[in-house]
Amino acid sequence: MRTLEQLTAWLTPRLRPLLLAGALGASSVAAASEADEARFNALQRQLAQVQAALQQLAGENRALREHEREVDRKLAELAAVPQAGSPGPALAQAAAAPSPAATPAAVSPVPGGLPNASALPTAAAAPGNALAGLGGLRLWGYGEVYYTDPTSARNQSQFDLARAVFGIGYVFDERTEFNSEYEVEHAVASSTDVGEFEVEQFYVDRRLNEAVSVRAGLFLMPFGFLNEHHEPTNFYGMQRNFVETLIIPSTWREGGFNLHGDTAAGFGWNVGLTSGFDLSKWNFAPEFPPYSNALGLEDSDIAPLQATHQELALANGRYLSQYLALSYYGVAGLTLGGAISTGQAVPVPAPPNSAAPGTPRVTLWEAHARWVPARWDLSAIYARGAISNTALANAANPGSPNPIPSAFYGYYVQGAYELWQRGDYRLNPFARYEVYNMGASYQGTSGPVLPIGEVPLSAAPGDYGLWPQNHDRVWTLGANFYIGPHLVLKGDYQWYQENVNFKRFDLGLGLAF
Amino acid sequence: MFRQGPRAGLWAVLAGTLCGCGGGGGAGGAPAPGPPGLSGKALAGQALFFDTRLSASGQQSCATCHVPARAFTADPATDQGLAVPLGGRHMDLPGFRNAPSLLYVAFTPPFFLAGGTPTGGFFRDGRASSLAVQAQQPFVSPFEMGNSDPAEVLAHLQDSPSTLQPFVAAFGEEVLTDPAATLAAIGAALAAFETEDPRFAPFTSKYDFWLQGEAQLSDAEQRGLALFNNPGKGNCTACHPSKAQGYSAHALFTDFTYDSIGVPRNWNVPANLPTPRSPLSGQPLDYLPSQLNVPADAEYGFYDLGLCGPFAPPPNDPNPRPVFTTITTLCGLFKVPTLRNVAVTAPYFHNGEFATLHTVLQWYVTRDINNNTGNNPTPVPAGPGGNPYFAAGSPYLAASGTPDLDEYNDLPVAFDANVNIGEIPYTPPTFAGGQAPTLSASEIDDVVAFLCTLTDGYDPSHPAAYDVPAQCLPGAH
Numbered sequence: 004m005r006t007l008e009q010l011t012a013w014l015t016p017r018l019r020p021l022l023l024a025g026a027l028g029a030s031s032v033a034a035a036s037e038a039d040e041a042r043f044n045a046l047q048r049q050l051a052q053v054q055a056a057l058q059q060l061a062g063e064n065r066a067l068r069e070h071e072r073e074v075d076r077k078l079a080e081l082a083a084v085p086q087a088g089s090p091g092p093a094l095a096q097a098a099a100a101p102s103p104a105a106t107p108a109a110v111s112p113v114p115g116g117l118p119n120a121s122a123l124p125t126a127a128a129a130p131g132n133a134l135a136g137l138g139g140l141r142l143w144g145y146g147e148v149y150y151t152d153p154t155s156a157r158n159q160s161q162f163d164l165a166r167a168v169f170g171i172g173y174v175f176d177e178r179t180e181f182n183s184e185y186e187v188e189h190a191v192a193s194s195t196d197v198g199e200f201e202v203e204q205f206y207v208d209r210r211l212n213e214a215v216s217v218r219a220g221l222f223l224m225p226f227g228f229l230n231e232h233h234e235p236t237n238f239y240g241m242q243r244n245f246v247e248t249l250i251i252p253s254t255w256r257e258g259g260f261n262l263h264g265d266t267a268a269g270f271g272w273n274v275g276l277t278s279g280f281d282l283s284k285w286n287f288a289p290e291f292p293p294y295s296n297a298l299g300l301e302d303s304d305i306a307p308l309q310a311t312h313q314e315l316a317l318a319n320g321r322y323l324s325q326y327l328a329l330s331y332y333g334v335a336g337l338t339l340g341g342a343i344s345t346g347q348a349v350p351v352p353a354p355p356n357s358a359a360p361g362t363p364r365v366t367l368w369e370a371h372a373r374w375v376p377a378r379w380d381l382s383a384i385y386a387r388g389a390i391s392n393t394a395l396a397n398a399a400n401p402g403s404p405n406p407i408p409s410a411f412y413g414y415y416v417q418g419a420y421e422l423w424q425r426g427d428y429r430l431n432p433f434a435r436y437e438v439y440n441m442g443a444s445y446q447g448t449s450g451p452v453l454p455i456g457e458v459p460l461s462a463a464p465g466d467y468g469l470w471p472q473n474h475d476r477v478w479t480l481g482a483n484f485y486i487g488p489h490l491v492l493k494g495d496y497q498w499y500q501e502n503v504n505f506k507r508f509d510l511g512l513g514l515a516f
Numbered sequence: 517m518f519r520q521g522p523r524a525g526l527w528a529v530l531a532g533t534l535c536g537c538g539g540g541g542g543a544g545g546a547p548a549p550g551p552p553g554l555s556g557k558a559l560a561g562q563a564l565f566f567d568t569r570l571s572a573s574g575q576q577s578c579a580t581c582h583v584p585a586r587a588f589t590a591d592p593a594t595d596q597g598l599a600v601p602l603g604g605r606h607m608d609l610p611g612f613r614n615a616p617s618l619l620y621v622a623f624t625p626p627f628f629l630a631g632g633t634p635t636g637g638f639f640r641d642g643r644a645s646s647l648a649v650q651a652q653q654p655f656v657s658p659f660e661m662g663n664s665d666p667a668e669v670l671a672h673l674q675d676s677p678s679t680l681q682p683f684v685a686a687f688g689e690e691v692l693t694d695p696a697a698t699l700a701a702i703g704a705a706l707a708a709f710e711t712e713d714p715r716f717a718p719f720t721s722k723y724d725f726w727l728q729g730e731a732q733l734s735d736a737e738q739r740g741l742a743l744f745n746n747p748g749k750g751n752c753t754a755c756h757p758s759k760a761q762g763y764s765a766h767a768l769f770t771d772f773t774y775d776s777i778g779v780p781r782n783w784n785v786p787a788n789l790p791t792p793r794s795p796l797s798g799q800p801l802d803y804l805p806s807q808l809n810v811p812a813d814a815e816y817g818f819y820d821l822g823l824c825g826p827f828a829p830p831p832n833d834p835n836p837r838p839v840f841t842t843i844t845t846l847c848g849l850f851k852v853p854t855l856r857n858v859a860v861t862a863p864y865f866h867n868g869e870f871a872t873l874h875t876v877l878q879w880y881v882t883r884d885i886n887n888n889t890g891n892n893p894t895p896v897p898a899g900p901g902g903n904p905y906f907a908a909g910s911p912y913l914a915a916s917g918t919p920d921l922d923e924y925n926d927l928p929v930a931f932d933a934n935v936n937i938g939e940i941p942y943t944p945p946t947f948a949g950g951q952a953p954t955l956s957a958s959e960i961d962d963v964v965a966f967l968c969t970l971t972d973g974y975d976p977s978h979p980a981a982y983d984v985p986a987q988c989l990p991g992a993h
Contacts, residue, residue: 290747290754290939354727355719355765399727400759402742402749454748454940462938470748 139174145234149241149493149511153296155504156468161298164190165511168203178210201314203254218275219260221315225273225328226342227251227369227384235513239419239433240479241493242301242509246413249306249439250386251369257324258315269333273342279324280311280348280365282390285407287400292470295460297497297505300471306441307388307411308367311348322347324365336375343368351396351407361392378421380431387412394447404470406448413439419483432482440474468504475501481509489516554712556686561709563679564702570655570672570679572605572662578654578706581615587857587972588618588716592868596795599784599868601660608796609659609803610786612820613640614868617861619718619972620854622647622711623763625772627837634774634823637837640850640866641822642774645835651706652699653830658803666695673698696832719766721856722974722982723966730976733969740966743959750877750955750963751940755852769855769970774823776848778883778924778935780911782869787818788926790915808841814928820867821931822850847931848924859968859985867926873967874993877960878905880941881953895919904957961993 146167152160165188172182184203192198206220223231229238229247233254238244247253261275293305304310313319324346331339345366353359369386393407400406415437423430442450457467481495491513499505554562564570568577581601582588590601600611626645627637636642638650654660655669663669670692673680684692687701710716723741725731733741743749745758753759756769763772786792792801805826810819820826823846829836840846850866864870870879882903895909896902903909914920924932936942941954955963968988975981986992 287759288745288747288753288757290751352760352765354724354760354767356724357728400745401738402745404747452742452746452748454746456748458748458940459938462936464938466938 139172139180141170141172141174143170143172143516144168145236145513145515147235147241147511147513149509151241151298151510152508153298153504154506154508156296159296159298170204179207181207203256214266215262215264217260217262221256221258222261224255224257224277224326224342224344225263225330226255226326226344226367227253227340227371227386228373228382229253230255234515235493235511236485236489236491236515239417239431239483239493240435240481240495240509241511242298244415244417244435244437244479245301245439245475245477246384246386246415246437248301249309249441250388250411250413251367252306252308252312255308255312256314257312258318259323261326269331271328271330271332271340273326273328275326277324277326277344277346278313278315278318278320279322279346280308281313281319282311282351282363282365282393282396282407283319283349284311285351285396285405286310287396287403287405287407289405291459291461292468293405294471295468297499297502297507300502300505305405307390307408308365311365319349322349322362338373339371341368341370348390350392353395354399360395363390363392365390380419380421380433381417383414383416385412385414393445397445397447401448402452403448404451404453406442406445406451408442408444409446410443411441412443413437422482427485427487429485430482431485433480435479436476437479438474438476442473469502471505472501475499475505490514551714555708556682557705557708558712559709560679560682560686561705561707562713563682564705565709567676567679569676570661570663570669571603572664572668572672573603573607575607576603576661578651581611581654581660582618584715585860587861588621589861590615592863597784598786598795599782599863600786602796603654603660603662604658605662606797608794608799609662609801610794611659612785612787613866614863616640616853617857618710619716619857620764620768622707622716623768625763626835629838630773634840634846634849636772637851639827640853641827642851643827643829643837645829645833645837647707647710648700648703649830649833650703651710652703652832655699655702659801666699669702670695670698673702700832717764718972720972720974722969722971722976724766725974725976726969731974731979734965736962736965737969738966739959740962740964741969743955743963744966747940748954749940749959752855752963754939756855770852772852774846774849774851775936776822776850776927776931776934778848778932779865779867779869779926780879780913780924781816781920781926782867783913783915785867787820788816788867790816792818809844809847809928809931811928811930814930815922815925819926819928821847821927822866823847824849844931845934848927848934855967856970857972859971859988862987872987872993873964874960874987875905877955877963879911881943881955881960882906883911884937884942885953964988964993 144167147165148163149165150160150162166186167190168184168186170182170184172180174180183205186201186203187198188201189196189198192200202221204220204222206218206222208216208218210216225231227247229243230251230253232238233243243253257277257279259275259277261273261277263271263273263275265271289305294300294303324344326342326344328342329340331337343366345364347362348365350360350363365388367386367388369384371382371384373380373382375381388411390407390409393409397403397406415435417433417435419431419433421429421431451473453470453472456469458470460466460468477500478498479495481493484492484494486492492511493513494508494510496508497506565578568575568580570577580594581590581603583591592598595602595610598610599614601615602608602610621638624638624647625636627642628635634642638644638647639653644650644653656663656665661669663672673683674692683701683705686705691697691701722731722733722737726733741758744752744756747754755771755773755775757771758767758769760767761771781788783789786795787801787804792804793799794801804818807818808825809821810817824840824842824844825847828839828841858864859873862871862873864873864876870876882905885903897909898904898907903911905911908917908919910919912920912923912925914925922929924935927935943952943954965988968985971985971988973983
């Protein structure tokens, strides 16, 4: 397959006489006879035809290169898939192929990933997603609608368009592209509604060479399974797991830049400098429980890093973080990875005239593994965070139900099995056991002082309940039912061993394209 | 604003030198020099603040109702024991509300609706948009400084050379040709004084020094702070935040919002009596404002309903607060006051109902337990099975001293629904957790101990010299 450079080298000596003739004709036109002028015009026409032919060849060459890339990817996928239709590892292999044109959702070594590699909404199809007539423009999207029923408090059942996301990308050239995602949460976003409109990603990626690319802008942090690949077709269960919500604050994005690349042996690496966390936003004095059910737990932004990440919204730039993420997917069906981020953070404001406390440092690390033997899909993750220099701030807020933790962690183990398949229908039941602790240790306080017994859950008269614990152990049983590669129906039930009243039944629909 | 020295200095200056010019006696006199750096307007404001000759009676200045030694609140001892100040042309007319502290008042934001929540503004009902507008009003109030109009204020000012001199120095002679402009300048001068003079924002409490690592809170004070903060116990910080809120780098212990908390009717406010009369002259209070929102079948004739009336925004306010007289859901709401110096600002609440912090807390935590007809038609007196703190079984008393059978008896029944029953420390009977107060007697002691640490004038290098407020002394309760 010829590259564009090769094609240009091949064409150049063949075009040179024509170009020379054209130049000579132009230089002698003033003295030429009418016959000469006719010859000159003929040469001009020929030159235009050659130029058009050259453009056509260049376009065909681009298309051939894109096709070649897609074929390579599919070959890699076929090599990785233990058997047709098995979820997951194919995606990991897809990730192994350096793919500067891949959209953020493209490579997804995630548990419960799309049941068929060809279903990838973006990676394989990304160049092909270019809209006819619009050059390198690409569009994609995903979203999820759910019904959740806290079976101990059925009056809190909810039905929600949790998120509707659309992505816009543009391929500037074969080495440079732009990607962005825009999300509407909870259907209606306005000053008087519960929804939000967010820019979730907004970055430019430039391939420096075959081994290294550079990315700059607002991008997703390469932590865990879910943060970068959070499309509903890519994970088990209607709601995202707690470890990758409360400990890794998915969808966690920061502004900055990174260098990333992959090796032929199946190693991936990613190192970056990003915006950091802001502890000055910490709420030591929530008057009411920040959440009273599992859904609220996920949405309350009360978790340590949920409460302090900045999402590049007028983010404080005084303190930056660094991160390193490594992954290995060189063995078919196996994905191993880990990442660490650390950096100083905006401190809690010290009272006037007081000695400034030391600048806090926020660190988060995680390790994850996934193995997909035959129809099985087994995965596990451990994530742990730390925040230093919190003693003075906590000591100044005795009695707080929400002091700043100095350590927090979570882990889960998950198993799924492809139980049934017919046509493009697939059924994948799963089970997950996870543990999270948003306050494993504290400085300057013995820990949260939680009200005993029932307390008002809001200022609304008669709205009472228990103040929740900030740690729990959760079992989830459920199934993903795929209808083709882009649609998934999900159902699951969760049991909580600490906040026992949080148990819930979830049902929902997810899509990604 | 900058941090002032220890309290000894504050009170020595304010209570001694400056306070001598206020109160009920004497002419304006020469107030002590202000701290260096005050503007000409602020110096004029200082002179105005203490000048009794600007009142119709010649006996009342700002400092009469905002006594420096009491954190710039009124002194019931000079008001015949009333919960509201006396004033008027003959100093015999009672006001309607307990005078609020002026310490830290300059941090108050102008009135605004924060997502629909009324916030800020001056006076207890936020009806003045600025300190300058607020400061003008008592001069022409019939039951305060008693001048009939700005022209009378101007005349008194021209008769008070020691105040006129800095006033003219700051504003020029020409302003004296227009009484309305003169009154506006008086307001501006007072606002400058209260804003610039650091003695209005000393931040020299033991709590401040504790935050700075220069003082230690006792165990009881520490426990009290924790109870103050905890949402299941005092939950005080919900309205009186112990952390800075953006209005100042310091915690101001108010969020400047409004709340209806159903404070009992105070029969020590003459306007509340079945037949409102001056306790001195016996004359009817013909300056009672119109009752716009009081139903015809209300239990009593006069109610102070805060945001929805009876007082309207001043007509000369250039940025008037919205008029809320038709929004009855705001009836009964008053602005949350700062708790700084609360130990020296008794009595408490807008109507001065309670004389001690202990009583305030006892009321808070038993307000909806065994108190009145809404929850219990026959309140049980203190003792087994009864309200542990109120001898009659309820803090809600009729004029006769017996339990008032109307719930929240300082509001027409129609506005009981506006009362905040959804937040701790209130424990409404619908609370599935039961009827137990959220604070025990010993916990109330601890919270009071903490509140006492909010009194300015603590000197960490000489803690023994700290002038402990009377109700904070050991055994005071």
